[in-house]
Amino acid sequence: MSEQRQEHQGASRGPASGGPGRGPMGGPMGGMGGMGMPVQKAKNFKGTLRRLMGYLRPQRFKLLAVLVTAVLSTAFAIYSPKVLGNATTKLFEGMMGKINGDPNAHFDIAGIWQIVVFLAGLYVVSSIFSYIQQFLMAGVAQKTVYGLRNEVNAKLGKLPLKFFDSRTNGEILSRAVNDVDNISNTLQQSLTQLITSVITILGVIVMMLTISPWLTLILLLTLPLSMIVIRGAASRSQNHFKAQQMELGQLNGHVEEMYSGHKIVKAYGQEEISVAKFDKINERLYVSGWKAQFISGNIMPLMSMVSNIGYVFISVVGGIMVTRGTISIGNIQAFIQYARQFSMPLVQTANIANIIQSTIASAERVFELLDEEEEVLEAANDTDVKLASPKGDVALRNVSFGYKEDAMLIENMDIDVKSGQMVAIVGPTGAGKTTLVNLLMRFYEINDGSITIDGLDITRMKRGNLRSLFGMVLQDTWLFNGTIRDNIAYGREGVSEEEIVGAAKAAHADHFIRTLPEGYDTVLNEEASNLSQGQKQLLTIARAILADPAILILDEATSSVDTRTEVYIQKAMHELMQGRTSFVIAHRLSTIRDADLILVMNQGSIIEKGTHNELLAQNGFYADLYNSQFVGGGIQKSVG
Template identity: 45%
Template sequence: MRNNSLKAAFQYKRIDLSNVNKFDSKKAENMGATLKQIWNYLKMEKGKLFLVILMVFISSIFALLGPFLVGMSIDNFIAVQQLNGLGLLLVGLVIVYIIHSLSLFLQNYWMVDISQQTVYTLRKNLFEQFHRLPISYFDKRQHGELMSRLTNDIDNINNTLNQSVIQIFASILTLLGTVSIMLYLSPVLTLVTMSIIPVMFFSMRWITRRTGPLYKLQQRDLGDVNGYVEEIVSGQHVVKTYSQEDYVTSQFEQRNKSLQNTGFWALTISGFIPKIMNTLNFLSFAMIAFVGGVLVITSDGSLVTVGTIVIFTEYARQFTRPLNELSNQFNLLLSAIAGAERVFQVMDETGEEIDEKDAVEIPDTKGHLVFNQVSFGYESAKILNDISFEARSGEMIAFVGHTGAGKTTIINLISRFYNYNSGQITLDGIDIKKIKRSSLRKHMAFVLQDTFLFHGTIRENIRYGRLEATDEEIEQAAKDANAHDFILSLQDKYDTILDQDGSGISQGQKQLLTIARALLAEPKILILDEATSNIDTVTELKIQEALKRLMKGRTSFVIAHRLNTIREADEIIMLENGEIMEQGNHQELMNLQGKYYQLYQ
């Protein structure tokens, strides 16, 4: 069993590293661009960042000063048995370490503030970007995978900013200071200490060339796992209905195993760093002790003193420690960059098309909408072709046809979730491309087949239609939607907390709440997507009655799956393959005895 596991692991390593090679060509370019974007956020806190760097500079100087004073005490006082002045030097040593500790505290305190502010701004901007992206972006991606970018990837950046920025600055300064003092004290011992650098360099290069791409794969696999979990949790009813628990578990197991393997190799390879550094550190100590001892004996202390050897052993540790920390922080930095790249991929996505320069606000509308030879295609696929119809103020227009006929696409064009390619759509005689999207949608309300309720009270869910509405207006909307009675039957009435899926109330009751929300919005244009499907007869009658109140005096567009619900429509449009096959009222289409007649029969 163990041999099989190892074989599978190394087989994965071979497969995974072939994927890793895909990242090599653009790795440096992407890393530079990502670091530049992170810096753009960091420099918003330039004042505090300067203070952090100042404290790092002070702490690095005093960290180097401590061992130097210890060496001086050995050579100038202890070795020659001179006590006069030793107490003063020890007091100075205490002051050095107090200042060193204080500067460490301040630099960490300010850096935490900087990182939290940076991550706050980054998370805020990413969330705002989600709302700028077009609907098509979310249609093509798992929501859980996008959530992973907002949570895991940004947390990864946060952790790295807290740890790495200070450590990198401190390590570089400590390294430069250590080498300078070592050269001043003994060039020979400095050369001995630095002889380990080539081994260290090639070791780190071998490791980081593998861990960087592996961290990217790890973040990708983590997003894949989160996306799948979100999808399956949302679809639990379907999973249980078809008894597919074993299947989805096996699918999750594959994704989870992929994440485990990627994380295993990323952490295993990066875990070589402290082992290599410790080995080189011990080797450096041995070499300094041997060479230093030989120099002390052969030169009778003229070239090197015992105090100098003590200083060098401490500085050798301070020389390898920053190199070790730089290597470790570089791995953390690679992990953060992998997460940051995924965040900035979303940030760099083209948002929903901005309003045209001459787009206007419409304070009011009659709801008179005209399609004139409208065609639309998405990603080279033609979806609508030469669509023409007119919806006068207060009329009800129904769209019927088989799945894929283009019904939902027409609705998306009306609400400008997509822009048509040719032809023209006008509202009250104004091309809708000349109307600001926010202004256009402000006059619309949607009641869809798949109800969506936010986590919160019933009152808050209804108020979402018009945030400034009073409690009295909310209750009146609930009464008009036939929802008031069932709300009062609940223990907390309008203050009843609903989960996102509205658990605790029926599907029909959820639909009544969405109708109340639409009523509260007081729209001039109403879009309905078969709001009565999968509803019991009694609730359906309540919904139909509420919908009649809702549609009264409003221009309504209805996607119909049950044709008996649209008999009273002013115009019914029969669609097939993105084209209008028939249009007219119910009686006219029945008299034609064409496709609508056949579908109705």
């Protein structure tokens, strides 16, 4: 497998997979191993962030409500330890009075119950506001991502074929699915957690200052030590996490490659080599994963150690202050609770900062997709032009085309095809045969000249109207996960059962369909591997027959089937071509002897044209190709 593909296997899981660890509710596990995870960074963080915020602008009032509810929920939760400390103080005062023999000493049960009820009310109100916050944020996140996902889907429908030709399916899917999901998760979970963590940090500091500025200073002095611990562990583990992601990508790539080609692996006896390679990669993955998890897993124990050092100092100093009567024992209890609340939001904020970096990188990748150059816009005044009764006359006049402007593949091509003619296109690999078909259907725009159908320039028709004139039967069959009936009816809406069966009979597919357990209701799997190659080809021909197009494009459909199936397919294709203009990309020259016109292409130019006998009589390039297949010489000239 190439390095590019291996790299893609690691990346296709999306940036989210390389981000900080997440807890049961989807939020980052504060202080856990996620601190050392490698983070994909955006090239233009500020610009991408501003653009992403633009998608949130329609939800700004709900976001404001989220902020208000987050503040209220956190404020009530932060105030609760102070209230609980008051209850502890009352209990302590009553107990000390009894110990000292004060006859007026008593436990203020009523006052304590008031505090408990008030405390329960605080927790309930805090939970209610937290619920409202999550409810509102879920709507904000999903509506925002819903709009973004629709925009991405619409964009994919407007992109030219060259965009898909130059990128792997996995890369496009990663941007459209993984990156959008990463944005969704961050908006839903990490953004609210960031707001809550920041408010908690500020609120806890304020509450600690109201209790004791000196104890607050002691706690804050432990912060630099905490930062040193986090930074040291994160920097050491990050290299191991990077190695882990790289090895995981290689392992995924190796497994996919071996299992997709397991028959070839077995046929050549390469099982032991494949297993040995797997074991080697797996061993490297184990070592890097163990080191990464061990080092990053020590962050929380080290943070606990630093926190405990702070607790010791707070307890000692607080105890002295209690004995001197400068602070109540309930306030010391509250302060210790605040100290415990203080460290977690700090680590969570650091984790969320990594997640946001990854999310902005994902957003940047999505925006790059949205900014891709679209297909040439259709003429505003002529887009409703349709051919009411298409005949199939096709003409190319001085057509020039190149995938790059400085490297023309086709120059000054002229072709005249009359309705009902069969035109065969032959030539070596890279001659431009498929390119010519792509130009006819406007998958690519020509650089110069014109292409007309029945005298109408194809640029005056909507692409959908133009492509509805064509039917395609390709060498690589495409069938989707659905019933055989649905696959045959794919190219035409509102067809009846009789028409579907009629098309299948015309394609010589009806017999084998009825031998299947479910007949026309048989469900094809994702790769249609529950049918043979020949059966799949017959279904695509039945689909083309049912679509009833004016013009057919046929890629040699019999190169990978047995002789008997080839006969059926040839009969079905002959039935399909009756009365229609047909363009046949030919690999086996024996199949095009009866063609009305044969176009011989080489390096983007038509170097010969005529009937089979005329071209053989010329004793030129076509004759060499034909003889190389049937006389036995010149294999290097055989058609690609």
